[in-house]
Amino acid sequence: MEVEAAGHNKFEVNFTGKSIIRATNPLPGPHVLALSNLDLLSGRFPVTYFYFYCTPLVSNFTSNIVDILKSSLAETLNHYYPFAGKIVQNPNTSEPEIVCDNSGALVVEAHANIPLKELNFYNLNQSLQGKLVSLIPNFPLQVQVTKYTCGGISLTFTFDHALGDASAFGKFLVSWSEIAQRKPISCIPDHRRNLCARFPTTYHPSLDQTFVKCTIDEIINMPTTRIRLKRLYHIDASSIDRLQTLACIDGNKRTKIEAFSAYVWKVMVNAIDQSHSTCKMGWLVDGRARICQGGDENSMSNYIGNVLSVAFAEASVIGLKTGSISDIANDVHDAISKVTNQDHFLDLIDWIECHRPGLMLSRIVLGRGGPALVLSSGRRFPVTEVDFGFGSPVLGTVCSTIERIGVGYLNQRPSGRGDGSWTVSAILWPELAAALESDSIFQPMSAAHLQL
Structure with a gap:
């Protein structure tokens, strides 16, 4: 079943800017965060979460929405510093590891040529790849802010799976939104990755x-x-x-x-x-x-x-x-x-x-x-x-x-x-x-x- 958009415009997105956002208070010097065994099982797949918002009710907010998102992201990365790092291959083990060096997260700005109500929400093959999600290598966290002609916006967040799973990403997004609203964060993130094997190791043959x-x-x-x-x-x-x-x-x-x-x-x-x-x-x-x-x-x-x-x-x-x-x-x-x-x-x-x-x-x-x-x-x-x-x-x-x-x-x-x-x-x-x-x-x- 194909659901057509309400309007007649072909959905197009014009990319207008890119910024690298770094933590405002980085750690004193880079350090390497080794992945846990369960991180290795999840692999290096990109995971994208996307959110759609109607026209903001706050007057004149649309003009500085990107600035607020960037400044609050920089503060959030103080708490979630691995998300501003880079993921490299360990030369000895060939396994990935996170270098927490505050390389930064990527924020992409874009404008769509339609109002939100004309977006094809059903067929994600049409609306996501290359439009609402445009991946650039070497950034474990990438964000795209897309504005629509109606004043609404969409936010897409793409994470490297090595950073975490849905629970981890959910904590990150809630913390970011709390900081953007000048609220105390409800999660003190635990970055220890301390899920270690037992000695001696043992497991069910299944x-x-x-x-x-x-x-x-x-x-x-x-x-x-x-x-x-x-x-x-x-x-x-x-x-x-x-x-x-x-x-x-x-x-x-x-x-x-x-x-x-x-x-x-x-x-x-x-x-x-x-x-x-x-x-x-x-x-x-x-x-x-x-x-x-x-x-x-x-x-x-x-x-x-x-x-x-x-x-x-x-x-x-x-x-x-x-x-x-x-x-x-x-x-x-x-x-x-x-x-x-x-x-x-x-x-x-x-x-x-x-x-x-x-x-x-x-x-x-x-x-x-x-x-x-x-x-x-x-x-x-x-x-x-x-x-x-x-x-x-x-x-x-x-x-x-x-x-x-x-x-x-x-x-x-x-x-x-x-x-x-x-x-x-x-x-x-x-x-x-x-x-x-x-x-x-x-x-x-x-x-x-x-x-x-």
Whole structure:
């Protein structure tokens, strides 16, 4: 399904300026921040978050909005100094490391030739690459401020995955918005990257089947796939509640994400090649609450870095077609439960230690093992909180600029409407996009959903 823009102008972006923003109070001399084992597992992929804001209500604010963003970013980098560094390859280990030398973050300024309401929010292939996201090498953090003819703006933030994961980036964005509003920051970031292997190392043998050591060439030359469509969807709160009711029909308590996953998995089997007898689904899991240090469940809450693993499950096509949402949600719950514990993350850290030096990835993410879809839940990721002094965004979500990918992705975020609805960004193959859009649950994102 293609959703056309409301107007007739071809969407174009004119780039008007670039600035390198450095911390105002840098550390006394550069130092090297070694990556943790879990950082090495996440790799060096660019991750982009984008937020859209209507015309600011503050008078004359648009003229100096970029100056305020730059000055508050410089102050924020005092607290998040690795984000102003550069990422280089260690000559001895060939592993990446962060040189905290205050090289700076890049801010790009641009003007769009349309009002926000005419932007194609659904087809991210058209609106992101080279327009709202224009990557320049050697800057781990890049920001683009784009102004629209209506006075609205979009902010796109692109991070090197070596800097952290969604939790880390969310802390950074909230801190930045707090500083922009002259509020005390609510997070004192922890940059220690102290997730060390045990001695002696030990791990469950199942990790050998889930993760694999790989080369950069294997990542670049993933098997040719058709997972190229980048889409954005709106999911009504009523649809989410209805799916959760179906998932809990046998008396089991299932989360909204488990229920949603069961629905998606059931739809997915109608969008894969008939030669496959099984179908896989995966879930990104944040380990911060699982790796408790000193018995304190909140000890890792402000940890800046990567603390991610992936849970996977495989089910038969026949079972997924005939099973109920409740049955499938039970399978989802069981799969996720296997990695939401401290033992799994400690084993994973040890597994990586045993396979260093080098890069490590999930076999499924590398495109090995048949059709698969990975779901990332951003229930706690900030959307309305990312207010730089000119109001909350109408939309905040994530997408990737990666051209070659071995697995489909769904990224769930809260809607900017604050009514319990979701925004879901997706990277899909054509048949799966068509299957998901065949009923009313996955609604192609439009200006109407954003109340523009």
